[in-house]
Amino acid sequence: MRVLIVEDEARLARNIAQVLREEVSFAVDISNDGEDGQHMALTNPYDLIILDLMLPRVNGMDILRRLRAADNPAPVLVLTARDAPADMVAGLNAGGDDYLTKPFDMSVLVARCRALVRRSHGKPSAVVEAGPLKIDTVSHLVVYEDQSILLPALEYRLLEYLAMRQGAVVSKTELIEHLYGFEAENFSNVIEVYISSLRKRFDPDHRLIRTVRGQGYILGEAPA
Amino acid sequence: MKPLSLRWRLSLLVILVLIAGFAVIALVAYWEMDESMQRDARQTLAALMTAALGSPDESDSDAGIQAELESIVRATTRRESTRYRFWWDDQPARTGPVDSPETHEIFRQAMAAVEPPQVAQHIYCRVGRGKQAFGVVWARKTVRGRIFNVQVAYSNRYAYNEMREFRNIILILGGAVALATGIATSLVILAGLRPIGRTARIVANISARNMDRSHLDSLPVPGELKLFVQSLSDMLERLHLSMQAQRRFTADASHELRTPLAVAKSTLQAVRNRPRDAAEYEHAIDEVLLDLRRMERLVAQLLTLARLDNTPHIESPKTVRLDVVAAKAAAAETANLGAPERLALGTLAAVSVPGEEGLLTMMVGNLVRNALVHGPSGGTVTVSVEGDDGEVRLGVHDEGGAIPAGTIEKLFERFYRMDASRSCDTGGTGLGLALAREIARLHGGDVSLTSSPAGGTTFTVRLPRETPDTRT
Structure with missing residues (x-):
């Protein structure tokens, strides 16, 4: 899951990014400025945007409105020091999905981020099932045939994303876009490496993670 | 007792003025008419008397005189408003005076008390009251050696009735008009005061939450x-x-x-x-x-x-050497920000102001800090103090460029930042300049700002100089 943090307090943004990255699921981009943040939000397929409202150059509320006007579906968590009910209502009405006032608890922020991502993919439960797999998005444990498996971070991130988009063909480009932030250097063949590693663990005959030639991958057992 | 409302007081006043007006008109008219009627009555009586005095010449017997008088009365006046009586002074006691058919007690009672006039003279008097008021003429004349008395009474009773009617009409009509005007006044005032009531109701609903001018703007007011x-x-x-x-x-x-x-x-x-x-x-x-x-x-x-917001003036101002305070505060602030080399001291005239040293130190510190942080990085900040007879001026100058005229006043607003983000990159709180201005104002002065690309940016604090009488 790729997250964008638009927050002008550089240290706050950095701290949030650190915690989210340590949560395995998230790849994080940071923008400390409204204009730059707006550009990033509009040109990249983020799974979640954490948006401060008081920003230099372009106001957070304007970014939110422009995102929704451009039909950008990314869930937005509004983050601000303003706690008046009218401000919360305005933020939600402008297209925000959730609201946190500063100062907040990191654990709450992380839980809300997970919930927003889950919801946006139509998965109400924190445990996502895919065929014989149970993926716990909180503990990042994967249960396969009554065995808990702790996957390496990027393998888990890849599996979680495929599970969220179960039944849909996900291209390699999409995977790269959603699993890595800007900072990461990536090459498309790493995806193939991770896929084959995952198959070795619980899908030796390629029935769970199938390759659609020329298009990408699809998670979900093929009809027999 | 509750005082009468303005409406009732005004209505009452209008009613009273109108009643007084009508009463004066009625009285004056009444007097004028009464006077003219009396004049009329006297003229009638004079004519009657002249005719009556001539009647014994025409006839010798009392019956003849009476007949003569009757004809005179009928010819000149309405019969029922005229009475007469005549007699001879030497007439035998068993024959009384001769009276008109409808005789009246006026001749028996009222006229009995009247002193008889001289022969060949006549007197005029008024007797009775109201409807029974008569004008009476009593004349005596010598006719063929005997003294003839004749009294003629004339009443303008019908005119009097007319006058009473006129008076009543004026009173009733006047009263009605006064009352109607009073009610109309009251209603007009009521309508005139309605906007005040409406305003009051609107104002009653205004609280801190919904306060703005739109409430009263749409209100139609006279x-x-x-x-x-x-x-x-x-x-x-x-x-x-x-x-x-x-x-x-x-x-x-x-x-x-x-x-x-x-x-x-x-x-x-x-x-x-x-x-x-x-x-x-x-x-x-x-x-x-x-x-x-x-x-x-x-x-x-x-x-x-x-604390400053709740302090209207400094409790017990002390004499503060502004040049000393400025030099110390500026040095402390530059050292604090790790840039003592950026401070330059300009003219430092030895001047004193009445005030609180701690606050003045804070003011200078804030201005210097602002210049260090927002001026060009590495630029020199110059602090100077000078004074003349009236005031003391403290200047904090940096080499920064022009600040747009529109933002100059805003710089002194609390938490104002040139950028909306309020990020703390500069480490400022956004309160420094607001505080400096509050402190200057508390000391009876103010802070102003001039800025130009060539001259740099200068904050100038003007404070009233200490005079012997401010040193208490």
């Missing part, structure tokens, strides 16, 4: 109330603006306090998220200490502002 409603509306607007400023200040203050708190908290929570090595912990602690310093400074400034 001309004489326009100024009143207008000034009320203006007052609402002023209160609205100051409430807004207050609310903005509270929101800004909470933002300014929450942000460093959020940063500090996130730093600690992030570092606690996983086991870290000692260097990481140390780094986090240092960062949180920085946040705490920022909050500390902000809280101190907020508290100072709150």
